[in-house]
Amino acid sequence: MRLPVPTPLVAVEVADTLRRGVGRVVLASPGEPPVLGPGGADVEVTEEVTGKAGTTHKRNGHWVLGVGEGSPADWRTAGASLARALQGDAEGDGGTTFDVRLTDTADVQPFVLGLLLGGYRYRVTNEEAPKRLKSLRLVGAPSPDEVRRAVDLATATALTRDLANSPANVKDPAWLATTAAKLAGTVPGLEVEVRDENWLTREGFGGVLAVGNGSARPPRLVHLTWNGAPDAPHLVLVGKGITFDTGGISVKPADGMHLMRTDMAGGAAVIAAVIAIARRSLPIRVTGLVPCAENHVSGTAYRPGDVIRHYGGTTTEVTNTDAEGRLVLADAIAYAVRNLKPDALVDVATLTGAMKVSLGVRTGGLFATSDDLAAQLTEAGTRTGEAWWRMPLPEDLADDVQSDLADLRQCPPGPGGITAALFLREFTNGVPWAHLDIAGPARADKTYAEVVPGATGFATRTLVALAEHYHQP
Known part of the structure; x- marks a missing residue:
């Protein structure tokens, strides 16, 4: 089965002039009456036009878009609402390309992020694709460079959504690794290696092998390398690649x-x-490591009570096979x-339901x-519209990660998100490290x-x- 990866996004063009015969979008801010942007002199203002962020109204083939008070969140909401409105109009045999008249005060990056991601849709279907919004011309954009940067960020976010939304009957560890390698292979200077189960066995990746042992589809390790500048800091990013999680023997509901x-x-x-990062040719060294495995239930699945030996020799007592990510x-x-030899290390994972309880689904x-x-x-x-809340690493809970049977205990009692982070800290050997738990915001139901x-692409931006602004202390 061929999956729609990557999903095509709306094309965004920056220009100084309007096109003839093309529908236009006029921006509106709240006021009494609402304040209309360039081109608004010919627009009829009715009571329903308020300027509230995300409100859209069609007038004689043109659109009025509310941008609110102009905060980054308002601009993202406005862009996303406009994309959805224009896509709906296109499916109803409306236009497929529009000109958007911007002002000098427009916050371009969040607006473009909204435009490109708000109309995102992932479907695996035999139906003919509906008519879609194809392109938008931004007229008077104060910073074309910001538009290009926003397009790069949105494209990356959409790719994350594509990969996460792909159904697991196709997306096994080999598919994920191969797809990553194909995509990386299109970027000059970006190196990629895919390691199979034989290499993982020789090197002693006991955690990956234990988790993947219950599946007939063996694990992989994706290793991406970007050398943007020879003497630049080295940032290592590690991502959890569990292509499907039954919970193993500790099976999920x-x-x-x-x-x-x-x-x-x-x-x-x-x-x-x-x-x-590689497409933007950022002057930094970045390595991406993604251990890929499928956590399944079978006669060869790992068990609670097992002791596994990780890369480097540390042993872990397994207490819950549904805590496979760590x-x-x-x-x-x-x-x-x-x-x-990283200067800093960041891991990102849908790791614990506890974080969803603690912070909800948007942080x-x-x-x-x-x-x-x-x-x-x-x-x-903050710069890219993703909210984070720093959590503690209290030392009074650190001893609970220790095991009487092995070096470490996988799931000690106590606050689950914190103890999972404390477990991971045991493997960092003093390297500056951050752990991003995205169990809540990685997916959305509305x-x-x-x-x-579906998948949100959270953490990508x-x-x-x-990487773009990284500096060593």
Whole structure:
């Protein structure tokens, strides 16, 4: 089965002039009456035109779009709402290309992110694709460079969504690794290696092998390398690549299990981010590691009570086979620390339901051993419209990760998100490290701002922005 990866996005063009015979979009801000932007002199203002962010009204083939008070969130919401309105109009035999008249005060990056991601749709179908919105011309954009940057960020976010949304009957570890390699192979200077189960066995990736042992489809490790500048800092990104998670012998409830095709959203974010970093030719060294496995139930599945040996020799007592993510991440982190000499290390994963309870579904959990790295990640999220909340790593819980049977205990009692982070910290060997738990915001069940139901692509833009502005303390 051929999957729609990557999904085509609306083309965005920057120009100084309007086109003849093309529908136009006029911006509106709240006021009494609403304040219309360039081209608004010919627009009839009725009571329903308020200027509230995301409101859309069609007038004589043209559109009025509310941009609210002009905050980045307002602009993202406006762009996303416009994309959905124009896509609906296109499907109803309306226009497929429009001109948008911007002002000098337009916040271009969030607006373009909304435009490109708000109309995102992923479907595997035999039906003929509906007529779609094809292109938008931004007239009077104050910063064409910001438009290009926003397109890069949106493209990376959409790729993460594509990979995470892909159904698991096709998306096994080999498919994910091969797809990542094909996409990376189109970017000059970006190197990629795919390691199979034989290499993982020889190198001692006991966590990845244990988790993947229950499936007939063996695990893989994706290794992406970008050398943007020889003397630049080295940033290592590690993403959880569990292509489907039954919970293993500690099997999950049936309700909601179908969503576990997105359990590799952290790995998808790393793949898409490194590709975007390379496409932008950022002057930094970045390595992406994505351990890929399928956590299944079978006669060869690993068990609670097993002791596994990770890369480098550390042993872990398994207490819950549904906490598999930390086991595969531990191998990759230990490998990175020993072989890659990172200046900073960031892992990202849909790791714990506890973080979903703690922070809801729109904010990611941030754990870090470095205040500077935590601040850089938070700032990167703010710049790109992704919210993070720093969580503690309390030392009074650190001893609970120790095991009487092995070196470490996989799932100690206590706050699950924190103890998972403390477990991962054991493998970092003092390297400045951050752990991003995206169990909540990695997927959505309803539309808001630029997000649509399904995989959201959360964390991708933060990783790209971190690499773009990364500095050592």
